[in-house]
Amino acid sequence: MLAGCTPWPQPLAARWRALGYWEDITLWEMLLRSAERSPGGTAIVHGERIVPYRELVARSESLARHLLARGLRPLDRVVVQIHNVPEFVFAFFGLVRAGIIPVLALPAHRHSELSHFVRHAKARALFIPDVVRGFDYRPLADELRVECETLEHVFVAGDALDGQVPLDSLLDNGPANVALPALDPSEVALMLLSGGTTALPKLIPRTHNDYVLNAKASGRVAQIDESSVMLVVLPLGHNYNLASPGILACLAVGAKVVLSTGHDADSVFPLVERHRVTILPAAVPLVTQWLNSPVPVRHDLSSLRIVQNGGARLAPELRRRVREQWGCTPQEIYGTAEGLINIVPLDASEEQMMESSGTPICEHDELRIVDADGNDLPDGEPGELLTRGPYTILGYYDAPQINASAFTADGFYRMGDVVRKQGRYLYTEGRKKDLINRGGEKISSDEIENLVLKHPAVLGCCVVGMPDPVFGEKACAFVVLRPGAALDLAQLSKFLLEQRIARFKLPERLEVLEQFPISAAGKILRRDLRELIAATLAEEARASSQPGNRE
Secondary structure (H helix, E strand, O other): OOOOOOOOOHHHHHHHHHOOOOOOOOHHHHHHHHHHHOOOOEEEEEOOEEEEHHHHHHHHHHHHHHHHHOOOOOOOEEEEOOOOOHHHHHHHHHHHHHOOEEEEOOOOOOHHHHHHHHHHHOOOEEEEEOEEOOEEHHHHHHHHHHHOOOOOEEEEEOOOOOOOEEHHHHOOOOOOOOOOOOOOOOOEEEEEEOOOOOOOOOEEEEEHHHHHHHHHHHHHHOOOOOOOEEEEOOOOOOHHHHHOOHHHHHHOOOOEEEEOOOOOHHHHHHHHHHHOOOEEEEOHHHHHHHHOOOOHHHOOOOOOOEEEEOOOOOOHHHHHHHHHHHOOEEEEEEEOOOOOEEEOOOOOOHHHHHHOOOEEOOOOOEEEEEOOOOOEOOOOOOEEEEEEOOOOOOOOOOOHHHHHHHEOOOOOEEEEEEEEEEOOEEEEEEEHHHEEEEOOEEEEHHHHHHHHOOOOOEEEEEEEEEEEOOOEEEEEEEEEEOOOOOOOHHHHHHHHHHOOOOHHHOOOEEEEOOOOOEOOOOOEOHHHHHHHHHHHHHHHHHHHHOHHHOO
16 A cells, blocks of 8 residues: 555454455546446536537547656556546546546645645646636646645646646547556545644545445435436535545446536525435535525426535524425435545435434444543534444544544544534544533533524524633524624524523624634634634724723
């Protein structure tokens, strides 16, 4: 296995093979099988462009040969930052076929993150778009090439600057005299990024064996088959949209993937109608915006079976609205790029569908819910989730110190999430740091957010802890209001008390925003909100301490 990665112990690897979880096929072989079954079937749609399976295979293989001819070698790392266009898929599979490891960045990443990825992975190449939403990626790529000694090549999906290579020039006529390598299904196929909402992301090595399982098992729970049409609006480089179930689950069975470079309702819902989309992966901010938009009702949504939510828990109130307004099933997906994926099955009970975060996609995913001392807790008791299984990594890339704290000695990954378990169903209560400790009383941000969202004036809500000299922490509610609506803290408190919650759980400050800060992966950046309220309180304290402000 690639140096710097933690391989599965041989007995464990043999077990996953014997149980049939590891098929010993590569991601490339997975694609080839679909292409052989239906070479003329549509794999990718983007605008007016249609890419059949045979074209996807041919262009990816051509790219693989060109990259090897330019001196890149199997197990080299390259950073891929292409947005939601077919060139992302060509690049991904071209690299996979060449045995070169793509490190999947997101379009929103900039100099700080990209330089970290390149240096940490010792990346030899960078794949970028030219200009997206007014940002020109090409000068930044040239800066990185000067600053990062391993970075030799820049490939551009679009118009390239001098010294850069247009990706289109490599998608045909791959040199036939360049031999393509044999691929090992046990080897690292790609690297994903850890969540990165609290620090620069860590690199997550995923092998062919574990990632094929990840995609296929996710796809089975979502009931994806060759008739499915998935519309992808969130970044393809994110694990959720790539393989949980994402485009790889679709391409594994010969389904169709429609790519959108926009995620507003005016971009998304015409595509749902036009392409008879059956499954739409989304995230809390998008679902909230779409539910409160007049656009969806103007379009025929009768083909839409499932709207998926990932990244952060979708409140039950919003799940109900998805079903009532759009006539489809809300499907919650909870997991991690490090491995474990949980999905609510489509035949779940009403309570499980509306409240839970699903069940593991694999029977041999192991779950432990533990207290602060590492003791296992019974069902119904909230604690930190630990997991291990046939597609959960045993270590980050080249990060021994982090691995020592992120993984237990017996191979369990510490998720950092607080959950309750009922049988195999999980109920998330937020990150450990999203439990607000008010003088010893624990407040679940997730619980309060769900109640606040029921207020008719509220479009979106995020509850975070704010520092307090007496209690340590108190709850601050950040809200985005409906157009023309108003809300103050007294009104919100009255409303919440009517929901019959404990008084200590009430937010003790209300901040109204026009929009939430959003991460590159589409999650609300709670860190930014915590920093914002801490800075605001500090400024207020300084102002009140000025001589002219003293009573």
